[in-house]
Amino acid sequence: MLQVQLPDGSVKEYPDNYTAIDVAKTIGERLANATLAAEVNGNVVDAMRPLEQVSNLPAGTPIPLKLITNKDPRALGVMRHSAAHIMARAVMRLYPGVGLAFGPTTGHGFYYDFDLDTKISEDDFPRIEEEMKKIIVDAEPFERIQSTRDEAIKLCGDLNQKLKVEHIQTGLADHSSLSFYRQGNFLDLCRGPHVPDAGRVTAIKLISIAGSYWKGDANNKQLQRLYGTAWFSQKDLDEYIQQVDEAKKRDHRVLGKQLGLFTISQEVGPGLVLWLPKGATIRATLEEFIKKELLKLGYTPVYSPHIGRVEMYETSGHFPYYRDAQFSPIFGHDAGALVDFWIRKLREHKEGTAVFSLDDENKLLESAKVMGAALTEYPKTGSVDAKIETLRVWEKNQERYLLKPMNCPHHVQMYASQQRSYRDLPVKLAEFGTVYRHEKTGELNGLLRVRGLTQDDAHMFCTPDQVEEEFKATLNLVKFVLGSVGLDDYRVQLSLRDSKNKSKYVGTDENWDKAEATLRKVLTEMGWAFTTMEGEAAFYGPKTDFMVRDCIGREWQLGTVQLDFNLPERFKLEYIGADNKPHRPVMIHRAPFGSMERFTGVLIEHFAGAFPLWLAPEQVRVLPISEKAYDYAASVERRFREAGFRVTTDFTSNRVNAKVRDAQLALIPYMLVVGEKEAAADTVTVRDRLEADKQLNLSVAEAIAKLQEEAAARRVRQVAKSNFRSFDSAGEEENEY
RNA sequence: GCUGCUGUAGCUCAGUGGUAGAGCGCGUCCUUGGUAAGGACGAGGUCCUGGGUUCAAAUCCCAGCAGCAGCUCCA
Known part of the structure; x- marks a missing residue:
């Protein structure tokens, strides 16, 4: 006999092979019909599998059981996962040769990635939905099948599911046993749980189709991702659709146009914001507000130019690390771009990533001559290194400027412009610095992702002793700034280095460990809730980021506070300590708003265009x-x-x-x-x-x-609450399998 | 950058292989009114750009540009 402990604490006995559904049936037929999953010993599991199997308790221990019905929000996630399987099954019925990738749930529904040559378009949605509804009407049960690795690989191979085979061999290499779910003749590698049968999936709708990459890597094969949503009733589904429509009305791009806040003109260029008088008024008010706060905190204003020599960004690392995302350098000599290209080709040739022929070389030499660069020293018969060196020497004698992608190197030069004593520190240099980045076309988004942006930037140069205190004060400043506009639904993120791929970062392990430990300590001491994200650090240091969501739930980084031991090292910054010896300062990079563009964009959506009196362009x-x-x-x-x-x-x-x-x-x-x-x-x-x-x-x-x-008083009397925004990623699943 | 969708008046959008449409806004006139739309008349369009197919293209096809969604990236 099986002992089961019900939520009221009572322990009852059932036959050995009883499932959660069976237990529900003993209570009532309606409850059994409403039961979609079960919580056994704290885990959400299949309701149609024997309780013995789903509990990992020693035999004889009473099994704690809670039935999960459609009243439980967790049931929604289970059901959506089943809906993803149903969608995949429908797509496989309609299209031959479908390769299955991942099909998890999201905060709002689910998706499935397909490897399929035929392009699915939105016009095909009604057909796919029809097919899904047929599967739902048939109401075939979901059945779990446990298998060994070898069986699983063979099974996926037999089904011609190459991506699944690859995933078992790589991503799931440490799983000795794997589970499948069968639904009629549809079988899919899946960890579950699922609803008892397809009939439990009620209101479904396909939302959109888009491209995605296998395992999220842009170098991998591109797949077709089909998004859908599922609810327990048509009413819930309709409500959701309505919420999405409502949410779109507060889109800052829509309101920005309606209220005349900003415009982006094709003539000027994509991602380059034109602040119209009303939007500019909001921005100016915000800037004035924070300027006053900074003065109170001992910052001093500085100004720096919009361009700087490329060499400086080579020293800082910005140029080599982000060249692809920068506007091309400005060359003082006509042949500058040519020599720049030349050096890159030689380097690629050296690394073996590209072929650079003698013929190409001669053509470049000729062209350079035509452009007025004789390059008489060029060692045509010399080594690649010697050639690169010769070109580098020429290049360094020319003017090469970069549209500044970051303010830090400029501020570093200001720090270095005079000798500093430990008594002068911390030095806090603040500037609304406009920077330019050549973001990829697909990434641009209204004010939230632009190519020209103004950071409310500042750099603090501290002694190591001052770091913790200054970091804390800065975090509090960010919190204060966000609070003053009523922004409280943000998430604090500790962004760390990717421990598996250190090549993306500069500096020593020792410095990184020190920096990361400091940040963790500071955040813990402040008692703030925060999430840790590996691989999200800046190339020079870890950071604390303030993340907010836009009107349709996408997350964006606003304020950031970053700790940096590396740029002071690279620029050889110093201060004279009490011991009369030179020491290296530590830098804190920080921007409470992040950028004026993104902050204003988020603010427009936050207030749905209805700004409080102190910010309203027309009061x-x-x-x-x-x-x-x-x-x-x-x-x-x-x-x-x-x-x-x-x-x-x-x-x-x-x-x-x-x-x-x-x-x-x-x-x-x-x-x-x-x-x-x-x-x-x-x-x-x-x-x-x-x-x-x-x-x-x-x-x-x-x-x-x-x-x-x-x-x-900068009173915020109303923040436009969005039902939609309350959705979070809590219901999202990892792509484990 | 990749995949898909979209591009028509200032805005939101309808529309058809054969001379361009609505609502709002805008202008003029009438109206001078007490808390979410007073009335009349009128102006306004390279139908994104460039090619192609066709007797004929804003409409169909191709390329480019831009926007949107997703992916990737984000100092």
Whole structure:
């Protein structure tokens, strides 16, 4: 007999081969029908497998069991995973030769990656959905099959599933036993769990098709990823679709256009933001705000140019590490680009990654001559190294500039411009530094991913003793800055080096270990919740990143605080210590907003365009009732402007109803309605955008005082909550198998 | 960069192998009104760019550019 402990604590006995469903049946048929999975000893498992098998407890121990019905959010994940199998089965029925890759669930649904020559398009969705519905109607059970590695490889090989075979041999190399799930004649390598049968999957919809790479590596084969979503009822599904539509309305690109905040012109170039007056006002207000905070914290403002010599970025490492993502260097000599290309070819030739023939070499020599670079020293018969060296010498005598991709090297030069004593440290150099990066076309996204961006950047040069304290103070600054705009749904991430691929980073293991340990210590001491991500560090050091989500749930990095032992080393920075000897400072790179572009973009979505009074580009609009009140309206506008407000007056010939509507839709925090009554008493009727029914008749002076108080306090009275945003990645599965 | 989709008026979008459409916005006039749209008239378009097919292309095909979604990347 089997002993089972139910959630109420009671222990009951059942026959040995009983499943969770069987147990449910003893309680009631309806419960059994609603049971989709089971929680056994804390793990979510199949409800249709014998409890003995799914519990890893010693025989004779009572098995703790909780039935998971469709009321339990975890059931949604299990069901979506089953839906992914059903979709894969449907696709295999419709298309011959489908290779299966991964098919996990996501926070909003599921996807499956297919290796398939025929291109699936959205027009095919109805067919696939039809096929899925047939499978659901047939309601065949999901059945788990356990196998050894060798059996699994043979089974996948027999099914001609090459990717699965490869995955078992590589990614699952340490699994001695593997599980499959069979659903009718469809068999897939899968760790489960699944719902008892296909009929339990109720409301499904295919969402989109897109490319993906096998195992997430762009060098690998490109697959077709089919996204879908599944819910327990058509009503839930409809609600979800509606939420997505709602969420899209607050997209910063949509609102940015609607509210006239910014524009991106093809003529100027993709990813290059044109801040229109209203957007620029928001940005300027944010900049002013943080400038004041920085002064309080002992930062000093600096300015640096938009370009710098390539050699400097070679020293820092930015140029070699990110060349692909940078705008091409600016060469002072016509032959500069040619010699640059030449050196790269020679290097590739040396590494054996490209062929560089004698003929090519002669052509380049000729071309260089035509361009005015004689290169008489070029050792045509010399070694590759000698050739590279000769070209490098020539290159270094020319001017080569880089559009700056980062501010750090400039600030480093400022630090190095004078001798520093330990008494001077920390030195905190702050600048709204505009940098340029040639992001790949597919990555650009409104204000969130651009090619020209302004960081609210600063670099702190500390003694090793100061690092922890300064790091903590900076983290608190970021928290304060985010809090002042009501942003509280962010995630703190400790971004570490990829321990398996250290070639992506500069510096010694010792420095890295020290830096990573410091960050971990600081975060732990502060008592903040944080997640750790390997491989997310900057090439020069680990960092603490503040991650937020956009209107459709994508995560973006905003603020960042980074610890760096390496650039001071590479630039040989020093300060004179109390021992009268030179020491190496430590750098902290930090940007609380991250970039003004991305921060503003996130902020637009955060407020759904309805900015609090202190940030609103148009804070107040005066609405004269009729022409008779025009003169008075003008005087009210003038007095508000003189009091420091961004104010306009609606002099259109519309009726006041229309003026109110326009102002309301323009998301202006306060309207001041003025007519003959107000003019006679020198008052205004204040209409609050958020509380239109609570209107106040105040004297102009009172109204100014009231609004000044609200703006000065930087009060955030409303943050546009999004249902959609509450979805998180908690329901997502790893691509384990 | 890769895969797929999209590109028509200032905006949102309909549309057809045969002379270009709506709503909103904009302009003018009438209306001078008390809290989410007063009325009339009017202007406005290289239908993304370049090729091709065709008697005829904004429509079909190809290439490019740009945007969107996903992947990859992100100092």
